[in-house]
Amino acid sequence: MLWAGEKKTGRRAQYLCLVWCFILALCLGPAIPALGRQETAVQEETVQEKAAVQEKGNVKTITITAVGDVTIGGDPRRNASQTSSQKFYEKLSAQYSGNFFKNVRQYFTGSAELTLANLESSFTTATRYKNKSYIFRAKPSYARILSSAGIDVVSHANNHAQDFNGGIRSTRAAVRARGMAYVGNGVTAIVKKNGIKVGFCAFYDTGNITAQAQNVVKRLKEKCHLVVVSMHWGQEYRYAASSSQRSLGRALIRAGADLVVGHHSHVVGGIEKYQGKYIVYSLGTFSSMILTPKDMDTMIFRQTFSVNTKTKEVRGSEPGVLPCSMSSRASVNDGRPTPLTGQDKERVIKKINRLSLNFSL
Numbered sequence: 001m002l003w004a005g006e007k008k009t010g011r012r013a014q015y016l017c018l019v020w021c022f023i024l025a026l027c028l029g030p031a032i033p034a035l036g037r038q039e040t041a042v043q044e045e046t047v048q049e050k051a052a053v054q055e056k057g058n059v060k061t062i063t064i065t066a067v068g069d070v071t072i073g074g075d076p077r078r079n080a081s082q083t084s085s086q087k088f089y090e091k092l093s094a095q096y097s098g099n100f101f102k103n104v105r106q107y108f109t110g111s112a113e114l115t116l117a118n119l120e121s122s123f124t125t126a127t128r129y130k131n132k133s134y135i136f137r138a139k140p141s142y143a144r145i146l147s148s149a150g151i152d153v154v155s156h157a158n159n160h161a162q163d164f165n166g167g168i169r170s171t172r173a174a175v176r177a178r179g180m181a182y183v184g185n186g187v188t189a190i191v192k193k194n195g196i197k198v199g200f201c202a203f204y205d206t207g208n209i210t211a212q213a214q215n216v217v218k219r220l221k222e223k224c225h226l227v228v229v230s231m232h233w234g235q236e237y238r239y240a241a242s243s244s245q246r247s248l249g250r251a252l253i254r255a256g257a258d259l260v261v262g263h264h265s266h267v268v269g270g271i272e273k274y275q276g277k278y279i280v281y282s283l284g285t286f287s288s289m290i291l292t293p294k295d296m297d298t299m300i301f302r303q304t305f306s307v308n309t310k311t312k313e314v315r316g317s318e319p320g321v322l323p324c325s326m327s328s329r330a331s332v333n334d335g336r337p338t339p340l341t342g343q344d345k346e347r348v349i350k351k352i353n354r355l356s357l358n359f360s361l
Helices: 014-031 035-058 086-096 140-149 167-177 210-223 243-255 342-355
Strands: 059-070 113-119 153-155 181-183 189-193 196-204 226-232 259-263 271-274 277-280 285-287 297-308 314-316 320-325
Touching (some): 035 059, 059 196, 059 226, 059 259, 113 189, 113 196, 113 226, 153 196, 181 189, 181 196, 196 210, 210 226, 226 243, 243 259, 243 271, 243 277, 297 342, 320 342
Parallel strands (some): 059 113, 059 285, 113 153, 153 181, 259 277
Antiparallel strands (some): 189 196, 271 277, 297 320
16 A cells, blocks of 8 residues: 555666676677776776675664554543443453454554554553543553554653553553553653664653753664654644644754654644654544544554664655544444545545645645
């Protein structure tokens, strides 16, 4: 499937051309004057070819895939028939055998791929909680829902991370126990894949965090080839990025971030290309148990990076977006994100383009 925004690239035949040129030079050599000069040229060409092969060996690629808010579990105070209920989520989990992401899992796995999701709940059995309209939790064993889906990195810097007493600590333990990296709430992670070190960090924008976030990014960049920032920011159900979001996102790029991905608004937002790098202002809510959301559009974002592990030069490809729905059913949210097709897919692409800056799919 060709994602919106990605371009197909054909194989180059440079190496084959060099081989044929070398054979041709050997065959015609006796009939060509100044053989010494020809041999020197061929030798120089061979040296250059070897250098190019060696340089190519230093270049590794990795694909970063990202989705927005994922709420595992729900509110334990609500009964099974109410929206965002933990009881209803557990009922569905039993029905699905925990496989909420069966329609999208194929896009999260790959030998040179890392997938990031924002967890907007906590893995905990705690009963003490904050007095809020919505509080979200799931049993620690439910972390397997993410790991079995192919999620590699879980960001947890958001407004629901501290719904329950000790929720951050227990969530971090549950995530790591399933082999995933945990980021947010003062914790960063460096994940090595395909010879590339990728630094991940996450922030919940409560205001005046620019300097702090920039310092974290700078420190990570010193240790890694790539830095990916997960941002929980903006206003709920607002589609357009605010001036403060744009200012913060650009500041993170200047600090050394190679990619910034955002969430919190629950709706799909735009993408900005800034200094050759990308800021995804809102990925939308990817999975939750709000029974009838105002907007079920969401997306999977991905970008491939080529990294010279010797020089640390980074080149990012043109990113791709796969428009999705939070649900496999149009009438109600069944908690199973599903790729969109046809007119619905085109509608989401147009929405993203309308909201984007210096970028279009």
